Amino acid sequence: MSDKIIFVDEDTHTTKYEKYNILLVDDEEDMHNITKMALKHKLFYDRELNIISAMSAFEAKEILKKENDIALALIDVIMETPQAGLDLVNYIRNKLNNNSIRLVLRTGQTSHVLEEEIINKYDINDYKEKTELTSEKLYTTVRTSIRQYELIKNLQEKIDDVTNELNNKNKLLMKQSRSAAMGEIITMLAHQWRQPLATISMNNNNLLLSLEVNNINIDSFKKSLELSNIQLKELSEIINDFRDFFKSDTADVIIDINKLIDESCDLINTTFIDNSIKIIKNYTHKIKIKTNKNDLMQIILSLVKNSMDAFIKNNIKDRLISISTKENYRYIKIIIKDNAGGISKEIFEKIFDPYFSTKNNRNGTGLGLYMSKIILEMHLNGNISVITKDKSTTFSILINKLD
Ligand SMILES: Nc1ncnc2c1ncn2[C@@H]1O[C@H](COP(=O)(O)OP(=O)(O)OP(=O)(O)O)[C@@H](O)[C@H]1O
Ligand SMILES: [Mg+2]
The missing domain is CATH 3.30.565.10 (Histidine kinase-like ATPase, C-terminal domain)
Structure with a gap:
């Protein structure tokens, strides 16, 4: 059981990406500048940040649609509408189904009741007042968020691996059962063919015989050939019925x-x-x-x-x-x-x-x-x-x- 749990090792942390992407969503230019200043040259698990700025919830949506490896979004609540930030959270979690990105709301002022209510109602990870985010606190918030994000990503990868493995196993079984079903179908096809084949064969033998004994009646010769044609058509119809079933995927x-x-x-x-x-x-x-x-x-x-x-x-x-x-x-x-x-x-x-x-x-x-x-x-x-x-x-x- 224990080998299924993955811990991100802070010291030996390695990853494919060079920088952590952080999204800043705020309609105040100043907030972008202050935040960037506070996080400038800071390293998080040996990596720098790539701070992406969005001046509105709308702009953030467009960015998030294209970029799915963003560790954290710091989101202002009141922007183009009084609850644009909350709507954005909803959009990220429920429309984009992105559950790995960490979301921290930042707003001018709040009460604790509102904070709890919002955390419960909207799937966010933290709720901070803008004034509360001094450079030290901001650093801690970003660091914790990145750690959580890595953990979730790692778990997600493990889950994907297990799911893929299960899917592959099922695909294999599906192939096995399909070829078993096909084997049965081929037996049945052979069975259905037997009757028309026997008729054609009998017909041909009769024609051969009449040729050998030089007793050819044009009318009956023609009738025999027509009968063979009907049987051949039947054979081809049987094949048509079966053909679709043999197509895969x-x-x-x-x-x-x-x-x-x-x-x-x-x-x-x-x-x-x-x-x-x-x-x-x-x-x-x-x-x-x-x-x-x-x-x-x-x-x-x-x-x-x-x-x-x-x-x-x-x-x-x-x-x-x-x-x-x-x-x-x-x-x-x-x-x-x-x-x-x-x-x-x-x-x-x-x-x-x-x-x-x-x-x-x-x-x-x-x-x-x-x-x-x-x-x-x-x-x-x-x-x-x-x-x-x-x-x-x-x-x-x-x-x-x-x-
Ligand atoms: N209609 C039925 N009446 C009685 N027993 C049944 C019926 N359907 C299924 N079974 C029982 O359930 C078992 C499992 O059925 P299943 O179709 O999964 O496998 P199978 O028929 O034995 O092999 P396969 O379908 O792979 O050729 C059968 O071996 C049989 O004992
Ligand atoms: Mg069966």
Whole structure:
């Protein structure tokens, strides 16, 4: 635990930048001159200051938009408006989301009540009267602020490193689960191709035979070729259906959720038929949403594939998957329910864990549900939940519309 906490070592302090940037926001020229004089030639942790001057809150905003490595801003309260300084603080913290810059308000006069109220209400680090900032006090304020700023920056870097590491791990898992899903899809594609290929092959053999025995009837020859063409068209349509799914890193597009479910089911329709699985759809009116089509498709395929595996494993007779959609002003819901035997109490808590699978290695990596959860929570602004009872399992996918 202790190696996660970083202390800035005052003596061996090193950093990439040569000077510390300090922003002075005041509409009185004198305040700029006095402050600059007071801090002139002073070193802070072996480094000089680069004092940037802004004569108004507006000017300060423009500077802050471009420069994000400012350790401290000393801000006057009353400038172009009576509370321009406070508005600037709000802007820095809430609009620019800059939480590392240290903010010290400087004003003509104040009361302690006002001071406390302002520190609480506005996210500032200190509140000083202008007269209070003698050169010595100013030096201490700047020094403390820089130290805090360095500490925050260091922590932020650590947090970023950990977040990046986690993101990379998830990306790797995403690739793994995607290639597993693709493997399954290729198997299904091969399956869908078998029928038209068999027809074309039979056709060609018949044509060859009729050529060999010199028994060519132009009409039937033409018919056979036409039949082959229809089958070839079918093959190419199947490829088109699958092609989109193989694209990676696709951008968000506006899709009709019901149509997306239909397309996903079409991809594996032959497998449904072969395994005697009946699909019942119960859609609400057209639901449009801007989202990542392939991600959502992967989730739907993963869920119906799980139902399919459970039907086979539990040897269920009447196999039923019902898919319904719902919508309200806040979210969209996709509900996938099967009667494949349910999920036992022993494993219920674990099914969303990475690599948890009750299938043998060849049939399951145990990433399907974990990745569905990650994709929904991290990319689609949603979540996934499950209920199992009376030998049936219901997965609910929720995608938030707001935000
Ligand atoms: N509809 C379901 N009915 C019964 N059990 C289920 C259902 N969905 C998931 N499970 C259980 O949850 C486990 C985890 O599912 P998950 O999709 O994460 O992995 P998997 O299907 O085993 O492997 P993968 O999806 O990576 O091929 C499954 O092994 C299975 O035991
Ligand atoms: Mg699965």
